[in-house]
Every structure is written in C-alpha cells, then in structure tokens.
Amino acid sequence: xxxxxxxxxxxxxxxxxxxxxxxxxxxxxxxxxxxxxxxxxxxxxxxxxxxxxxxxxxxxxxxxxxxxxxxxxxxxxxxxxxxxxxxxxxxxxxxxxxxxxxxxxxxxxxxxxxxxxxxxxxxxxxxxxxxxxxxxxxxxxxxxxxxxxxxxxxxxxxxxxxxxxxxxxxxxxxxxxxxxxxxxxxxxxxxxxxxxxxxxxxxxxxxxxxxxxxxxxxxxxxxxxxxxxxxxxxxxxxxxxxxxxxxxxxxxxxxxxxxxxxxxxxxxxxxxxxxxxxxxxxxxxxxxxxxxxxxxxxxxxxxxxxxxxxxxxxxxxxxxxxxxxxxxxxxxxxxxxxxxxxxxxxxxxxxxxxxxxxxxxxxxxxxxxxxxxxxxxxxxxxxxxxxxxxxxxxxxxxxxxxxxxxxxxxxxxxxxxxxxxxxxxxxxxxxxxxxxxxxxxxxxxxxxxxxxxxxxxxxxxxxxxxxxxxxxxxxxxxxxxxxxxxxxxxxxxxxxxxxxxxxxxxxxxxxxxxxxxxxxxxxxxxxxxxxxxxxxxxxxxxxxxxxxxxxxxxxxxxxxxxxxxxxxxxxxxxxxxxxxxxxxxxxxxxxxxxxxxxxx
Ligand code: OXD
Ligand code: MN
Numbered sequence: 001x002x003x004x005x006x007x008x009x010x011x012x013x014x015x016x017x018x019x020x021x022x023x024x025x026x027x028x029x030x031x032x033x034x035x036x037x038x039x040x041x042x043x044x045x046x047x048x049x050x051x052x053x054x055x056x057x058x059x060x061x062x063x064x065x066x067x068x069x070x071x072x073x074x075x076x077x078x079x080x081x082x083x084x085x086x087x088x089x090x091x092x093x094x095x096x097x098x099x100x101x102x103x104x105x106x107x108x109x110x111x112x113x114x115x116x117x118x119x120x121x122x123x124x125x126x127x128x129x130x131x132x133x134x135x136x137x138x139x140x141x142x143x144x145x146x147x148x149x150x151x152x153x154x155x156x157x158x159x160x161x162x163x164x165x166x167x168x169x170x171x172x173x174x175x176x177x178x179x180x181x182x183x184x185x186x187x188x189x190x191x192x193x194x195x196x197x198x199x200x201x202x203x204x205x206x207x208x209x210x211x212x213x214x215x216x217x218x219x220x221x222x223x224x225x226x227x228x229x230x231x232x233x234x235x236x237x238x239x240x241x242x243x244x245x246x247x248x249x250x251x252x253x254x255x256x257x258x259x260x261x262x263x264x265x266x267x268x269x270x271x272x273x274x275x276x277x278x279x280x281x282x283x284x285x286x287x288x289x290x291x292x293x294x295x296x297x298x299x300x301x302x303x304x305x306x307x308x309x310x311x312x313x314x315x316x317x318x319x320x321x322x323x324x325x326x327x328x329x330x331x332x333x334x335x336x337x338x339x340x341x342x343x344x345x346x347x348x349x350x351x352x353x354x355x356x357x358x359x360x361x362x363x364x365x366x367x368x369x370x371x372x373x374x375x376x377x378x379x380x381x382x383x384x385x386x387x388x389x390x391x392x393x394x395x396x397x398x399x400x401x402x403x404x405x406x407x408x409x410x411x412x413x414x415x416x417x418x419x420x421x422x423x424x425x426x427x428x429x430x431x432x433x434x435x436x437x438x439x440x441x442x443x444x445x446x447x448x449x450x451x452x453x454x455x456x457x458x459x460x461x462x463x464x465x466x467x468x469x470x471x472x473x474x475x476x477x478x479x480x481x482x483x484x485x486x487x488x489x490x491x492x493x494x495x496x497x498x499x500x501x502x503x504x505x506x507x508x509x510x511x512x513x514x515x516x517x518x519x520x521x522x523x524x525x526x527x528x529x530x531x532x533x534x535x536x537x538x539x540x541x542x543x544x545x546x547x548x549x550x551x552x553x554x555x556x557x558x559x560x561x562x563x564x565x566x567x568x569x570x571x572x573x574x575x576x577x578x579x580x581x582x583x584x585x586x587x588x589x590x591x592x593x594x595x596x597x598x599x600x
Contacts, residue, residue, distance in 0.1 A: 468581025
C-alpha cells in the first residue's frame with residue numbers, strides 16, 4: 001500500500017495483534033474493487049465460495065458456512081463493562097480482565113497460516129457529525145468482502161485518522177489456525193461453539209470477537225459497533241443508536257415525510273423499508289433497513305442517519321410478492337450465504353415465490369437436496385450494496401440525516417395489540433417502545449409457544465448497557481427539544497389473527513394504508529379517538545384494503561379489554577427485571593394504563 005500509516009496507536013495495536021496471533025502476512029485494506037475481487041478469489045481458491053452463473057446473477061457468489069456457525073450467538077455475546085450492574089439484566093456480563101485473559105489465550109497463534117487483514121472503515125456518510133471510524137483486524141476474506149459491501153472501507157479513513165484520530169479497534173479471528181501446508185479446502189473455518197466469544201468492552205470502546213465467521217458475530221461494524229458500542233457512545237453524548245429502519249413516504253401531493261421503525265427479528269422490517277404501497281399515488285423510499293443513528297438538529301427536530309452501506313438480509317421468505325425491491329437489489333453483485341444452488345448456477349430458497357427448479361439442487365450443507373427438509377438454512381443471507389436498491393432514497397447518504405416525523409414500534413402479535421395506535425405523548429411513546437414483543441412460535445427459544453418474548457425497542461440483543469438506563473436515556477433525550485418538534489410515536493401490528501387463526505390484515509403493500517394514516521396524524525390530520533391504550537384511528541380513517549371487511553377492520557382497531565388486562569400483568573413481570581433502574585415515568589405509564597382499563 002502506498003499510504004504511509006502515521007497513527008502510532010494504530011500501528012502499535014496492529015503489531016501487538018500480529019505478535020499475538022502470528023499470521024503469515026499482513027494486508028492493509030484500501031476498499032478498492034481489486035481488493036474485493038482478491039478476497040473473493042481467495043475464497044473461491046479455497047473452495048469456500050462458488051461463483052454463480054454470470055447470465056443469471058452477474059458478479060455474485062455463494063458461500064456455505066459450517067452448520068454450527070449460521071447465526072448470531074447471543075449466548076456467546078458479552079458486555080464486559082466494569083460492573084455487572086452496567087451491563088444490566090438483559091446482557092451476558094463478563095469481568096473484563098478475566099475475559100481478556102481467556103481470549104488472549106485463544107488469540108495466541110490463532111492466525112497461523114493465514115493472512116491478517118487490517119480493514120479501516122467509516123460508519124455514516126462523509127461529513128456526518130455522528131460518523132465513527134473503526135478498524136477491524138480479521139483473518140477472514142469473507143469478512144473483508146462483506147465489509148466492503150456493508151461499511152465504507154477505504155484508505156481515506158486512515159488518512160482522516162491522521163496521527164492520533166479516534167477509532168474503535170475491532171479484533172476478529174475465525175479461530176482456526178492452519179498447520180504448515182494445511183488449507184481450508186472447502187471447510188468453513190471457525191472454532192467450537194464453547195470457544196466462541198463476541199466481547200464488547202464499552203468503557204474502552206473496543207470489540208474482540210473469536211471463533212465465528214458469520215454475520216453479526218464477525219462483521220463487527222454492524223451489531224457490535226453500530227449498535228452495542230454506539231448505544232453507549234450515544235448515551236454519553238446525547239443521541240440514539242437504534243435497531244431501526246428509516247424510510248420516506250411521499251404523498252400523492254408530493255409531500256415527503258420520514259419515519260424510523262423498530263421491529264424485533266422476523267417481523268418484516270426489510271420488507272417494510274422497501275415497501276411498494278398498494279395505494280395509488282403513494283411512494284415509499286428507503287434510507288436504511290437495520291440501523292439508525294439519531295440526533296437532534298439545530299432546528300430541534302430529530303434527524304436519522306443510516307450508518308451502513310449495504311443489506312445483510314434474510315433470504316428465505318424474500319420473494320417478488322413479499323419484497324420485489326429486495327429481489328431486484330440482489331440480481332447482481334451479491335454474496336449469498338447458506339442458500340441452495342440450482343443446477344443452472346442460480347440460487348433458491350424456501351419462500352422465494354416459485355417451486356425449486358428441476359434438476360440437481362445442492363442444499364446449504366453442500367449436499368444434493370433430496371427435496372425433503374429445507375434446502376436453504378432459515379437464516380441464510382444475502383449481502384448486497386444499498387445503492388442497488390431500486391427504491392433507495394436519493395438523500396440516503398445526506399450527512400445531516402433525514403428529519404423524522406414518526407417513530408414506529410411493532411412486533412408479531414396475533415392477539416391484543418391493534419393494527420395501529422398513536423402514543424399520547426413522548427413518554428407514552430417510550431412506554432410503547434419498552435413493551436415491544438413478539439409471540440414465541442413453536443421451537444423458538446426456551447419459552448412456551450404463545451407467550452410473548454419482550455424485546456424492548458427491538459434492542460434486547462443490541463443494547464450495550466443496562467436496559468433500565470437505556471429507557472431513562474430515551475425519556476431524558478426529549479428535554480433537548482420541545483414537544484411540538486418531537487416525532488409522534490406509534491405502535492403497529494401487521495400480524496393480528498382471528499380466533500380461528502386467519503390473518504386479519506393482508507400486510508405487505510397494504511401496510512402503506514397504515515403509513516398514510518400516520519402521515520396524516522403527523523400533519524395534524526387523520527381522525528383519531530382517545531382510548532385507554534392511546535389514540536386510535538376510527539374505522540373510516542383507514543383506507544380499507546380489498547378483501548378486508550368493515551367488521552375485520554373494526555376488530556383490528558378494537559380494544560380487547562381482557563387481553564389488555566393480561567398484557568398489563570405480563571408487562572409488570574417484564575418490568576420487574578429492571579428493578580430500581582426502571583424509570584418512575586414508565587411505572588406511572590403502566591399504572592395509568594391499568595387505571596384507564598379499569599374505569600373505561
Ligand atoms: C439482523 C437481526 O440480522 O436483527 O439484522 O438479527
Ligand atoms: Mn437487525
């Protein structure tokens with residue numbers, strides 16, 4: 001590399017890590033196309049990546065991971081703050097020095113036989129006041145290629161760092177040293193599960209990840225930096241780092257309004273971010289589909305920025321019906337992981353919208369698929385550049401971010417929670433965010449099917465500090481502005497079912513009808529009535545989609561009093577986890593809800 005790195009702390013860190021991990025060689029990354037191609041070619045040479053048919057998927061590759069390394073491993077994810085109280089009841093805590101000692105033992109010699117890449121990257125558009133610089137050391141060419149798509153990797157970042165600029169050190173190894181002459185030879189490298197650690201040191205703003213090469217465990221820019229570490233920085237500096245999509249809605253009159261929305265995993269967040277509204281004349285464009293960094297502008301409004309540059313989306317279930325814009329985004333230049341390979345060199349997965357084609361299909365484990373079981377892993381992914389999305393908003397890289405009119409919270413709730421409800425004010429909105437949850441389906445987690453897994457603000461796996469302090473931060477941040485400038489907050493639920501188990505709402509493009517009411521509410525229009533749970537649209541206020549009867553809509557907008565009373569009890573249990581850190585304001589909101597339900 002022609003650039004001379006003058007940053008002493010960075011150079012010393014890279015030298016220390018090299019001494020510890022003992023790679024064969026060190027490569028400083030510059031973010032160039034040639035470097036991306038070299039990383040991919042390294043995987044192809046090692047039989048870790050398969051080029052797809054260029055007539056079907058130009059510039060695209062398929063990678064298969066080890067069956068033990070297919071998702072974020074929350075059990076192996078740690079917040080190593082000085083005290084357990086700082087990490088709070090929802091995070092795994094580890095004593096930082098003890099964890100470092102254990103991990104240093106694992107890192108010792110772990111890059112033998114491999115290349116150590118030094119990947120400088122920026123999160124956030126150039127010129128953004130929130131942009132953060134990270135440097136990831138990794139021994140995975142898969143990580144290098146994915147980081148090229150997901151973050152702004154460039155040698156310019158090193159120049160910007162100068163001699164002593166701030167950066168977040170992100171150390172990663174797959175944890176599979178190679179003996180002399182040994183090759184990966186088609187074996188996805190990773191360490192046994194019990195040796196994996198995804199460790200965050202919030203006070204030091206440092207990340208160490210060992211043993212996994214997959215997704216959020218290994219692309220440290222994403223969940224580790226842009227959420228867990230950034231949430232701590234945001235708390236300290238008075239902004240918000242959130243697990244939220246950002247979209248714009250343009251009305252038939254040409255008015256553009258921006259919204260941010262938090263949903264737990266598997267609630268159609270990416271689909272909503274790329275929505276094609278069924279309502280004629282309405283348009284949705286995407287600014288971000290996973291993470292939003294949000295801060296107040298000089299005008300007192302909240303502005304949101306997408307720190308990333310690509311999508312790491314779940315493939316199964318993505319189809320021309322559920323998300324036509326995602327399907328167009330991934331037509332080319334995409335890395336697919338753990339999907340099935342068709343005989344003609346294309347990809348396939350369950351829920352792609354058409355039957356698996358005839359001929360030999362290789363499943364995600366690399367075996368010929370016998371057409372029983374799933375051909376793609378349920379958490380199979382595509383990594384694609386955001387700029388390829390046909391509905392990317394032209395302003396998605398605006399360094400100032402976009403002004404947010406509405407914040408939406410949603411979950412997968414077959415009962416009780418109505419289609420949409422507006423918070424009475426900011427604190428009531430924070431209350432709605434704090435009780436987000438999804439109904440547990442069979443075989444998810446250790447919980448009983450039918451119970452609600454609470455995932456406050458959809459941040460349960462991503463908040464880098466005590467969740468009670470996080471609630472406090474959301475309440476306090478409002479003081480930076482005035483009530484008239486703050487976004488309106490809404491709770492939505494696309495997943496209501498009848499008692500007989502029939503969907504009450506068609507979802508997908510029809511969700512645009514709910515966004516329309518939200519826009520109208522933000523603009524001081526749209527009919528709403530006061531109810532014990534918040535402001536609700538009247539049946540006439542929502543444009544009714546074809547196939548939804550007036551009675552269905554009335555049910556979607558009704559208040560299930562008994563359901564809500566049970567909900568209050570469940571919220572009490574959820575809140576009990578936070579002990580003395582639960583803000584008084586949220587306790588008051590819950591008491592208020594209970595009283596309204598009793599008297600109304
Ligand atoms: C993701 C997640 O992968 O939220 O984005 O799990
Ligand atoms: Mn996510």
